[in-house]
Amino acid sequence: MNVGDKAPDFLGTDQDGKEIKLSDYKGKKIALYFYPKDLTAGCTAQACNLRDNYHELIEKGYVIIGVSIQDEKSHKKFIEKNNLPFPIIADTNLKLVKEFGVYGEKKMYGRTYMGTFRTTFIINEDGVIERIIGPKQIKTKDHAAQILAEN
Numbered sequence: 001m002n003v004g005d006k007a008p009d010f011l012g013t014d015q016d017g018k019e020i021k022l023s024d025y026k027g028k029k030i031a032l033y034f035y036p037k038d039l040t041a042g043c044t045a046q047a048c049n050l051r052d053n054y055h056e057l058i059e060k061g062y063v064i065i066g067v068s069i070q071d072e073k074s075h076k077k078f079i080e081k082n083n084l085p086f087p088i089i090a091d092t093n094l095k096l097v098k099e100f101g102v103y104g105e106k107k108m109y110g111r112t113y114m115g116t117f118r119t120t121f122i123i124n125e126d127g128v129i130e131r132i133i134g135p136k137q138i139k140t141k142d143h144a145a146q147i148l149a150e151n
Helices: 041-052 054-059 072-082 095-099 140-148
Strands: 010-013 019-021 029-034 062-068 088-090 103-108 111-116 119-123 129-133
Touching (some): 010 062, 010 095, 029 041, 041 062, 072 088
Parallel strands (some): 062 088
Antiparallel strands (some): 010 019
16 A cells, blocks of 8 residues: 555454444544554554554544554454553454555564564555554654644
């Protein structure tokens, strides 16, 4: 997916098994953020920064939706432990991460593995991708400010 592309309406199911569709958020901007793994340091810092700035994001017309490839049970634990006020899609079949092009080969400590690239897609009120904040740009401890910054 690139800037200017129309995002798919059906995104997936959240931690409670509820379907998440773009059409449910008509008239709102969506920050669809993909992250590698629940309960890890960077992902927790990012989620908590979004939580701590949630009211400001809502006031500015944003809906926050997280996505990672862990299952609903893992997401529930992550949400409960960190008191997160937004849904997280359980993309266990890798459909969404592949559709958005944020899944691929990663390297860490000399090890190669497949995983999710931390990426946020800002989707406008018409369902069109307006901006992409890529893996090298995301600041996990200040991500809400990055979303709020109009580029």
